[in-house]
Amino acid sequence: MDQSYIIPFxxxxxxxxxxxxxxxxxxxxxxxxxxxxxxxxxxxxxxxSGDVEGSVVLSxxxxxxxxxxxxxxxxxxxxxxxxFADAVGELVNMVSGGAKAQFSGKDVTISCPSVVIGQSHxxxxxxxxxAICIPCESDCGQFNVEVSVRQDTSAPVATN
Amino acid sequence: MxxxxxxxxxxxxxxxxxxxxxxxxxxxxxxxxxxxxxSKVGAFQPELLLVDWNMPNMDGLTFVKKYREQGHKTPIxxxxxxxxKSRVVEAIKAGVNNYVVKPFTPDLLGERIKETLSRIAA
Numbered sequence: 001m002d003q004s005y006i007i008p009f010x011x012x013x014x015x016x017x018x019x020x021x022x023x024x025x026x027x028x029x030x031x032x033x034x035x036x037x038x039x040x041x042x043x044x045x046x047x048x049s050g051d052v053e054g055s056v057v058l059s060x061x062x063x064x065x066x067x068x069x070x071x072x073x074x075x076x077x078x079x080x081x082x083x084f085a086d087a088v089g090e091l092v093n094m095v096s097g098g099a100k101a102q103f104s105g106k107d108v109t110i111s112c113p114s115v116v117i118g119q120s121h122x123x124x125x126x127x128x129x130x131a132i133c134i135p136c137e138s139d140c141g142q143f144n145v146e147v148s149v150r151q152d153t154s155a156p157v158a159t160n
Numbered sequence: 161m162x163x164x165x166x167x168x169x170x171x172x173x174x175x176x177x178x179x180x181x182x183x184x185x186x187x188x189x190x191x192x193x194x195x196x197x198x199s200k201v202g203a204f205q206p207e208l209l210l211v212d213w214n215m216p217n218m219d220g221l222t223f224v225k226k227y228r229e230q231g232h233k234t235p236i237x238x239x240x241x242x243x244x245k246s247r248v249v250e251a252i253k254a255g256v257n258n259y260v261v262k263p264f265t266p267d268l269l270g271e272r273i274k275e276t277l278s279r280i281a282a
Contacts, residue, residue, distance in 0.1 A: 089169065097240070112168065
């Protein structure tokens with residue numbers, strides 16, 4: 001995967017959490033995700049299509065997600081509450097939207113987010129696209145941004 | 161002033177409601193997508209709309225076009241993650257009066273609302 005796609009996600013996740021939650025995020029060393037890596041409890045997933053295609057997953061342990069959602073919504077919510085999934089979905093929406101805006105000259109569309117909640121689940125993307133895991137640390141705990149995108153080679157080269 | 165919030169995320173609508181209430185706007189109506197908004201504008205008669213772009217069933221841009229086709233001149237602020245310049249231009253051409261990129265601070269949204277309303281009043 002083109003490494004230049006990673007920096008926009010790092011900048012975007014820091015911007016979203018700082019602006020909407022007043023929560024600074026420290027970024028660890030991005031690594032290639034392998035099948036069988038440790039699972040997630042809460043995953044918000046969004047698809048990208050157009051000049052860049054693939055998926056983005058914002059994944060949390062339950063405790064981190066609960067703290068993040070409490071700050072974001074101003075309410076303590078149980079992970080089973082429908083508003084919990086809505087809040088996590090909106091976070092991945094903003095992270096993905098902010099990142100794609102930094103893909104210079106690329107016309108990219110993002111999907112509506114999906115959210116999966118369940119202890120230690122796995123999220124599998126396309127087999128032909130490498131997934132990069134960006135580890136994030138905050139006062140609410142650790143979480144990951146997993147980016148699995150590639151340039152659509154069939155798309156015409158953008159000129160703007 | 162009557163304000164309609166059009167966003168598929170209840171979390172985002174609640175955040176906007178909190179900001180608007182602090183600014184003194186208390187007559188608020190919510191819609192979860194463009195179709196829902198179109199079904200509610202007739203009865204509610206909003207004086208300002210905050211509209212998301214990416215929504216299921218009917219996206220915000222389509223809603224804005226259809227709303228303008230009906231002859232409504234009510235100011236619309238697009239509040240969206242779509243930050244590319246080409247998207248902003250597309251929205252303005254469709255009839256959006258102002259634009260706020262998510263994530264936003266309460267101060268920024270408040271400023272854009274005041275700016276939009278003062279432009280309309282001028």
